Amino acid sequence: MLITSNVFLLFLDDNQSKIDDVKIIFLDVGQGDATIVDAGGSVQILIDGGDGEKILEKLGQYMPLLDRKIELLILTHPDKDHMGGLVEVLKYYEVRQILETGIACETAICQQWDKLVEEKNIPIKYAEFGQRINVNGIDIKILYPFDNLKDVKMKDDNDASIILRIDMEDNSYLLTGDAGFVLEEKLLEKNINIEATILKIAHHGSKNATSNEFLRKVNPQTAIIPVGKNSYGHPTEELLNRLKNLNIEFFRTDEAGDLVFE
């Protein structure tokens, strides 16, 4: 199924239309990446889930007590530090819809994912430029992939990460999965509007992501680095220096914990 430009409808119950406070929470899930878009009351979009069960604890903390439904799961790319936690979420929550790239993946975690999605019969959409999700005044635009990547074999799945921009109240947020220089270059070449006040730093602060050119184009006031204890040297000095030189304030989830924007 090829989805062209469209507005993406969430499956909501009648009593879910009440507009409440909206917020975005960048979660401290250790070395990994997970973000909750809380669209008010009982509507949640979860973008990646870190690895392991930590995400369940966080959802318990931030979701209403009796709410066991996640309206949309977005998997930016099928690496364990993003997908592992979402597999746990699939086990314990009712997930109403999934947005992913569907790139070819044979790992154990992908097999678990496929099995759970099939068992629970969860509708999947494949991400593509131009898709939009509108809910309670929050506008999410899919900026990458440019084309449907279903079953495409990638050499480096980081560079097939879903890139999305969220406009919410006075702020805009750019989330770039684990995209590296190669994917940033593609976005710059196409001259897509990637400006945002808040940038979620890609690939946990790898030196091979978030170039100076990319940072200048995004022009964020604030950067969020989702990172935990790791052996890769994340976040790297190179990346931190780029942020400092451009006077971008930054917060690391390993030092600051969960970061809530209202």
Ligand SMILES: [Zn+2]
């Ligand atoms: Zn990652």
